[in-house]
Amino acid sequence: MSNRIPHFINGQQVLTEGRSSDVYNPSTGSVIRKLPLADDKTVQQAIDAAKAAFPAWRNTPPARRAQVMFRFKQLLEQNKDRIVRLISEEHGKTIEDATGELQRGIENVEYACAAPEILKGEYSRNVGPNIDGWSDFQPLGVVAGITPFNFPAMVPLWMYPLAIVCGNCFILKPSERDPSSALLVAELLQEAGLPKGVLNVVHGDKSAVDALLQAPEVKAISFVGSTPIAEYIYSEGNKRGKRVQALGGAKNHAVVLGDADLDNAVNALMGAAYGSCGERCMAISVAVAVGDAVADALIAKLTPKIRALKIGAGTELGLDMGPLVTKDAQNRVLGYIEDGVKAGAELIVDGRGLSVAGFENGFFVGGTLFDKVTPDMRIYREEIFGPVLCVVRVDSLEEAMRLINEHEYGNGTCLFTRDGEAARLFCDEIEVGMVGVNVPLPVPVAYHSFGGWKRSLFGDLHAYGPDGVRFYTKRKAITQRWPQRKTHEAAQFAFPSNG
Numbered sequence: 001m002s003n004r005i006p007h008f009i010n011g012q013q014v015l016t017e018g019r020s021s022d023v024y025n026p027s028t029g030s031v032i033r034k035l036p037l038a039d040d041k042t043v044q045q046a047i048d049a050a051k052a053a054f055p056a057w058r059n060t061p062p063a064r065r066a067q068v069m070f071r072f073k074q075l076l077e078q079n080k081d082r083i084v085r086l087i088s089e090e091h092g093k094t095i096e097d098a099t100g101e102l103q104r105g106i107e108n109v110e111y112a113c114a115a116p117e118i119l120k121g122e123y124s125r126n127v128g129p130n131i132d133g134w135s136d137f138q139p140l141g142v143v144a145g146i147t148p149f150n151f152p153a154m155v156p157l158w159m160y161p162l163a164i165v166c167g168n169c170f171i172l173k174p175s176e177r178d179p180s181s182a183l184l185v186a187e188l189l190q191e192a193g194l195p196k197g198v199l200n201v202v203h204g205d206k207s208a209v210d211a212l213l214q215a216p217e218v219k220a221i222s223f224v225g226s227t228p229i230a231e232y233i234y235s236e237g238n239k240r241g242k243r244v245q246a247l248g249g250a251k252n253h254a255v256v257l258g259d260a261d262l263d264n265a266v267n268a269l270m271g272a273a274y275g276s277c278g279e280r281c282m283a284i285s286v287a288v289a290v291g292d293a294v295a296d297a298l299i300a301k302l303t304p305k306i307r308a309l310k311i312g313a314g315t316e317l318g319l320d321m322g323p324l325v326t327k328d329a330q331n332r333v334l335g336y337i338e339d340g341v342k343a344g345a346e347l348i349v350d351g352r353g354l355s356v357a358g359f360e361n362g363f364f365v366g367g368t369l370f371d372k373v374t375p376d377m378r379i380y381r382e383e384i385f386g387p388v389l390c391v392v393r394v395d396s397l398e399e400a401m402r403l404i405n406e407h408e409y410g411n412g413t414c415l416f417t418r419d420g421e422a423a424r425l426f427c428d429e430i431e432v433g434m435v436g437v438n439v440p441l442p443v444p445v446a447y448h449s450f451g452g453w454k455r456s457l458f459g460d461l462h463a464y465g466p467d468g469v470r471f472y473t474k475r476k477a478i479t480q481r482w483p484q485r486k487t488h489e490a491a492q493f494a495f496p497s498n499g
């Protein structure tokens with residue numbers, strides 16, 4: 001791959017001049033590639049290619065569309081090492097974590113392989129005398145996806161395999177921070193036999209996103225990223241009559257009850273808080289300890305484990321954590337740690353000042369733990385998106401649940417307990433879209449759907465799975481009668497019914 005990353009339009013790599021941005025290796029802190037930022041003309045080129053491909057693709061039998069996905073899955077598996085290396089090189093996450101990300105992405109391709117089954121529609125014979133009715137699920141046309149940096153391969157795979165097997169043509173605008181794995185994956189779908197123009201990739205920033213928002217040809221947008229941008233995309237898209245699902249940020253709480261298996265809870269918290277350097281929308285960033293005894297025990301068990309985290313260049317094997325994605329992200333997280341200290345939270349493990357031998361310019365922050373965090377603090381209210389876990393102390397499960405329900409975000413949450421009654425109450429009453437019971441990262445599998453509540457998702461339908469099929473299709477209800485020979489029905493002025 002050359003130093004300048006191409007767009008991918010109408011089945012071809014397209015290099016453009018003009019504005020560009022830098023892509024870093026966050027472990028070394030150096031620029032490794034240049035990314036052209038699409039202008040309106042380039043975005044329009046992608047839209048035109050998608051629009052031209054649509055009539056033939058929408059009429060391609062779903063079983064044939066699925067066959068492309070079967071080959072795609074094979075190619076993804078054959079090219080796993082290349083993809084995983086690119087994810088890790090530009091994002092900074094460990095090879096093992098990138099492998100897990102890709103596997104979850106592949107599971108979405110497997111779901112899309114069921115295209116003929118998921119697009120079967122609904123049929124009713126004799127909805128009236130000699131009248132049959134059915135519902136078709138038809139594609140929308142040209143649809144777009146705008147994705148975040150933190151799952152550069154998986155989140156695009158949440159979107160376009162399903163959109164495409166539903167008969168749509170797709171334009172992906174990946175994150176400008178780590179775009180190479182998304183590009184390689186898209187090229188593999190082409191290699192699997194996808195007709196030109198059905199999937200296009202344009203790189204860019206706000207300007208490319210605005211061009212997609214303004215284009216009347218783009219009928220729907222799937223967005224995943226931070227809440228302010230999600231809200232912007234949702235309102236701008238809606239204003240122009242587009243269908244939009246916009247998934248935003250999070251502040252995920254894990255509640256630990258006194259009867260929980262504490263060693264298991266601590267191990268689960270370690271992975272969920274510090275895996276991928278905390279740069280996951282489902283990361284646990286708040287541990288709510290019910291009772292001081294639980295809080296003290298949690299702190300005592302977490303502290304040595306956080307100090308022992310193996311941190312280094314993501315591309316090396318056997319690590320727990322790599323760097324943050326950019327210098328900006330590093331500075332933002334360091335700023336939050338400073339803010340927590342000033343606000344009076346107790347800093348138990350300080351991740352500032354970490355230097356990794358051989359990677360002194362990398363964007364590293366060590367695992368950080370705060371105790372006695374209170375709801376008025378910025379480190380509690382805002383998404384830090386870094387390796388910082390805040391412990392909040394409460395007296396009861398009800399108080400813990402009130403905290404969660406009052407928080408602006410509602411993406412994921414988890415309860416650690418052995419008490420079935422408490423777990424049932426938690427699942428029933430918690431105002432969060434994805435709930436774990438002794439499962440710290442309750443990310444739904446590909447045949448369910450993914451989405452938070454409150455300001456973690458704008459729109460009605462969650463991502464991928466059955467909701468994804470609904471999002472990428474429009475329902476058409478058809479009612480059909482073939483008149484009987486020699487019988488003529490009289491005009492009927494009353495509203496037709498079976499009454």
Ligand code: NAD
Binds near residue numbers: 151452
């Ligand atoms: P981001 O909002 O900065 O960027 C997401 C996408 O929006 C990128 O493609 C970017 O180019 C584009 N964008 C950025 N600024 C824009 C603007 N002003 N106008 C139009 N488009 C713009 O998010 P990020 O930093 O890449 O990702 C991290 C965030 O994503 C976190 O908040 C995380 O919680 C969230 N996230 C949410 C989920 C979820 O499923 N809810 C999943 C992954 C990440």
